[in-house]
Amino acid sequence: MNTAKPESIALFCLTPGGVALAQRLSDALPLTCFTSEKLLQPGFVPFGDSFAKTVEQAFSEYSALVFIAATGIVVRVIAPLLNDKLHDPAVVVMDERGEHVISLLSGHLGGANDLTRRLAAILRATAVITTATDVNQMAALDTLAAKLDATTHDFRQTVKTVNQMLVSQKRVGLWWDRDFAPDAEQFDTRGFIAVDSLDALPSLDALVCVTLRDALPPQAIPLYKLVPKRVVAGIGCRRDTPPHTVATLLNQQLAANHFDSLALCAIGSVSLKQDEPALLELAQRCQIPFHIFSVDQIAGHEQRFPASEFVRLTVGVGSVSQPAAWLMSNGKLVGDTLREQGVTITLGVSDRC
Incomplete structure (x- = not known):
């Protein structure tokens, strides 16, 4: 899934006026500016083989594309590249006089709306944003998800349903679990109705809950x-442990600690396990990073935890899963360590993955 992080921005300009405007913008933002040989x-x-080929390559390599060009040209060149709102980069278009900045693609998840406002502020231009929630001066569920680095089951349909309810002036509640409630005010929640307790809901048509929990009390409205x-x-495991075994035990450990499986954001182990098939497959299947720690990094924290001499003889340190989880979560471990079938799993909660 793409996220609203347009710090890798490719800018394309096709005219002398566009080049001049790109130079102004490059003084204010980190940009990679592309143009033709004659305007270099x-x-x-x-441009590489052509303008279109260069855009095609940038579409998968940059989190945001900015065009100083006619909107029609941009639409034609990106049309064959479009995938969906979950993966497409932000695309912003502006005229070469810098009077209008248009959010064209991935306004919420990709961050095009935010980037449009940012560019317009630099140029003192008019930001053109057409997403329904923004036009109605409301928050959007997909924007909130991007800011929180969060997701939901059946993301596409959930976002469509909740955003439609918001712009239709339905009463959509928003409840923050205790771990997230202190930071709630820093997020845009316009249009949502604040809910303090799940035990005493106001009159609502639906409820959105920001939580890591795998289950919440049932409600009489859509939740x-x-x-x-x-x-x-x-995670530590014996060599060639079957992938199914590791995945099953991880799900078991998540459930034992009442975490929704969607909350998992990274796994980690010692460097000796960097090519362990079960861990590589797990990271790929869950689409999460696999963090590798050196023996020295692990050794720096192993004294905090019970040691296994078998593990020490095998990998050079007496514990793997607990120090790895400690390093990834800055010491915020949760629950007991699972030890089954030659696999150890320790969970932690990070402030941000």
Whole structure:
């Protein structure tokens, strides 16, 4: 899934006026500016085989694309590249006089709306944003998800349903679990109705809950969980442990600690396990990072935990899963360590993965 992090921005300009505007913007933002050979300026990158081919490559390599060009040209060049709102980068278009900045694609999840406002502020231009929630001066569930680095089951349909309810002036509640409630005010929640307790709901048509929990008290109205990705898992295992075994035990450990499986954001282990098939497959299947720690990094924290001489003889340290989880969560471990079938799993909760 893409996220609202347009710090890798590719800018395309096709005219002398566009090049001049790109130079102004590059003084204010970190940009990679592309243009034709005949318009090339110091610090700019020439188009490769063609403008279209360069855009195609940038579409998968950058989190945001900015075009100083006619909207029609941009639509035609990106049309064959479009996938869906969950993966497409932010696309912003502006005229070469810098009077209008248009959020064209991935306004919420990709961060195009935020980038449009940012560019417009730099140029003192008019930001053109057409997403329904923004037009109605309301928050959007997908924007909130991006800011929280959160997801939900059946993300596409849930976002569509909740955002439609918001712009239709339905009463959508928003409840924050205790771990997230202190930071709630820093997020845009316009249009949502604040809910303090799940035991005493106001009159609502639906409820969104920001939580890591795998289950919440049943409600008489539609309930949607927005799950921040915060849970990390330190894992140790014997060589060639079947992938199914590791995945099953991890799900068991998540359930034992009442975490929604969507909350998992990273796994980690010692460097000796960097090519362990079960761990590589787990990271790929869950689409999460696999953090590798050196023996020295693990050794720096192993004294905190019970040691196994068998593990020490095998990998050089007496414990793997607990120090790895400690490192990934800055010491915020949760629950007991699972030890079954030659696998150890320790969970932690990170402030941000």
